[in-house]
Amino acid sequence: MKRIPLVIANWKMHGQIEWMQHYIHEFVKASGTPGQSEIVLCPPFVYLQQLKVLLRETEVGLGAQNLHDSEQGAFTGEVSAPMLKELGCSYVVVGHSERRRLFGETDAAVAAKFAAARLYSLVPILCVGENEAERAAGITERVVQRQLDAVLQSCGIDVFAGAVIAYEPVWAIGTGVTATPAQAQAVHGFIRNYIASLSPSSASSMRVLYGGSVRASNVAELAQEPDVDGALVGGASLVAKEFLAICAGFNK
Ligand code: 13P
Numbered sequence: 001m002k003r004i005p006l007v008i009a010n011w012k013m014h015g016q017i018e019w020m021q022h023y024i025h026e027f028v029k030a031s032g033t034p035g036q037s038e039i040v041l042c043p044p045f046v047y048l049q050q051l052k053v054l055l056r057e058t059e060v061g062l063g064a065q066n067l068h069d070s071e072q073g074a075f076t077g078e079v080s081a082p083m084l085k086e087l088g089c090s091y092v093v094v095g096h097s098e099r100r101r102l103f104g105e106t107d108a109a110v111a112a113k114f115a116a117a118r119l120y121s122l123v124p125i126l127c128v129g130e131n132e133a134e135r136a137a138g139i140t141e142r143v144v145q146r147q148l149d150a151v152l153q154s155c156g157i158d159v160f161a162g163a164v165i166a167y168e169p170v171w172a173i174g175t176g177v178t179a180t181p182a183q184a185q186a187v188h189g190f191i192r193n194y195i196a197s198l199s200p201s202s203a204s205s206m207r208v209l210y211g212g213s214v215r216a217s218n219v220a221e222l223a224q225e226p227d228v229d230g231a232l233v234g235g236a237s238l239v240a241k242e243f244l245a246i247c248a249g250f251n252k
Helices: 017-031 045-054 081-086 097-102 107-119 132-136 140-155 181-196 200-205 219-223 240-248
Strands: 006-010 038-042 061-064 091-094 123-128 164-167 207-211 230-233
Touching (some): 017 045, 038 091, 045 061, 107 123, 132 140, 140 181, 164 181, 181 200, 181 207
Parallel strands (some): 123 164, 164 207
């Protein structure tokens, strides 16, 4: 099955209104001919509305970086799936390692967020990946499988049809150390085969993105791997031209 490459900018807690206006101007000016990849920008919550307006005339999609699993309620500081939907989001990042590590999100919490996103027709971008010690201990696949199983157990296999999974080795995030294409392909292949063992059609339709120090300079070799269907980009997505070059790296 042919999968359209998906390249997502995770701006994390970066950006201000003026910066964003300039970024989108640069992005639209430079993008010229439409590429073959689907492109999505995930700004901080507070800029979603403004970014939606800025992206009005473009094909670029909108995503959020997190959500709460309840529809509404007394959850100070939180944002729900229907709110994101109303703001025009199509995607939402779920279970980013920074949320797991810095904000204590458990596998079960991530699974609940995944389910809430699906309920409101948002596509969850499920982040999985091992840390340095886990890789050194040779348990990368076990860790990734555990993270997938949490979602499988609470949501079932069907949710993986058309899903987006981002393999983000924690040791590669923001470090400038990128997984080698072979390392990325090994885990991406593992993820696809694991899902295929439960549902071949879901496995062939889902997109598995790589994240962790993706740059314009290393995207081409990653994009050549058969199970790398796109990228989830942090730092390098903050520079419009660099991010565009990364998107172009997935044009076949
Ligand atoms: P960097 O691209 O800055 O390594 O971040 C990756 C990431 O965490 C994207 O979600």
